[in-house]
Amino acid sequence: MPAQIYAPFEKFNFSNRNCFLTGDVLQSEEEKIQVFPQWLMSLYNLQDQPFKLLDERIATYKDLKIPCSAYINDEYLEPLENEIAGAFNRGYEGIKALDELKLFQWAGKLLYGIIFNEVQSGIKMMHAQGEAFNMSQAIIHKFSHMHLMLQSINLPIHFEEFKPFSLFLFKVDNKTDEFGYRDEINTQTFALRMKDFGLVICLQDNNANFGYHRKIYEQIKDDVLHPIQFEEFSGRVFYSNYLFNRLPEYNILPVGEDVFIEDMPLRGMSSKPLFDEWANKTYGQVLENFWKNWGFLLLEIIKDPEKPMSFLFDTDGKKIDAATIALPR
Template sequence: MAEMLFNPFKDLIFDEHFCFLTGDLTNENMSVFPEWLMDHFNLGNERIEMMDKTKSYKYADLKLPCSARVKDAFEELDTKILAAYNKGYEGMASLDEEQLFQWTGRIVYGLLYYEMVYERNRLQKKDEEFALSMPLRKRFGHFHLMLQSLVEPISFVGKKPWTITVFPLKYSADILSFRDDTINLMFSFGVNGFGFIACLQDNGVIGEKHSEILSKIKGHVLHPVQFEELYASFHYTDYILKQDPQYKVESHDNGINIEIEKTEKPPVFDFWDEDMYAQLLANYWQVYGIEREDILRPQKPRLSFLEDPYTKDFINPESIKLPF
């Protein structure tokens, strides 16, 4: 059955008449970002840039071709997410991780879809072939298969292939912050008293790597500067992670099972480069006027708002004087 499901990365099919999720012929579409989210924050006429910074789209113009059943399924999921969203952290924390994966995956895949279409069209104008490396085809193909769990009988066996962590955050209902990395399938989202970070295909490795700081965070309402630092750490850890995720995909009478291939080799991380990390963190902290030189200080430990650099104690968010 798995072989029968649509995989747009096999033949690089990104066409407005094929449902992005199932490949069914269609003339319908749905927004990349949920309508209620765009309406609440008046995002429709705002613009979002593609990765190469030369192309941007209005949020309201980002549409995915979809079949009626896919549209209905996402509308049902949106209703559940909105109900949880209205309850803030407690509501979001009560959601099943698979629902957060599907909801977040819709946005990340939607942006990835537009990256694919943009790159294909750009190359066609130059009479050049649009191609993706086999590792990327494989990674994106697995991600797309997992996202089809919304409408197909797909089950995740054992350890989940993602890290998703939700925590209380000192954000008002009128402030929205999100970051995405479509190539590495990452997303962060902060609003209405909660934040979450999603690594959509790390096989839980990044969450394990950060288990100590995540345990220290429990019971605290994070300051936004801590949220940005945590995502920067997740993001850079993903960058240095040397792992080619392998999955056992098995079809049976009742559907498809996806299981992480077991390996005796532990995950391998490249050398942590403090200069590179500090530059990434400075990009996230620029709203506070914090620059790379403030993070890497001569003869002093790296600046952190999460842990005291000497004792490694968690820094109480209430002690941070920066605005939020």
């Protein structure tokens, strides 16, 4: 009998009575886990730090929870958290040695936990106004596939010769106590900067963004980056994933007790490029946001509209050594 896949978006089941990963009915509504794991919150004293949700509501990191059965948590999520925590504790080398799929599952669980809270909040708000909750079909499509792939944590789900995500990992000269987190849930892009590393993941692009940035990544992936350089690369990836104009499709093939997921060609029937045209002014606005710590303004960033400011490459296209950047970390 094939594994039973749970599809919460079919009936918009986001109650606290069902496990977020399996849909199993819980013993009580108190059966929950933290979205941001306790080990990470304790490391950076995040528990009471503000976390802004899409509806402008301010929660704290510890407020963000998702319903989860004790069995799923004990059997699958705790072991994953322990493995990730151990890797993070060892810094860049620990992350580099980690199975990329584990990192994808961990980042996906965290981002889906935020999505779950956002959707739950939206349903409550619309219900209070006497209206039905609506979400675009494109977003449902993305979130559904993300949840499907997240079930590779607890089900024998296999990806058939494709990678559903893009992952970029760097050594970064961060401040000791710095925790840099950023996400964009509509494009399912996730960035984390802490200890001596920084990573960016596009969770649902079939490795397309990796191909888009491969040339630059190959040039800088073995360097130790200044934080502003990592934020610049992150800005590039967040912007390119916004320009990514495909909704990946998959064939789901049950074989015995296993489920195999096969990707459909991203090009499909369209001759249109996978990414919309890059606009430096919009990219400059992204950089302005990513460079807030250093106070650069849009007018400075796109002073030359053809060549936006960069701390990765000089005007001749040569790599900039992090040690030569005279800015605070």
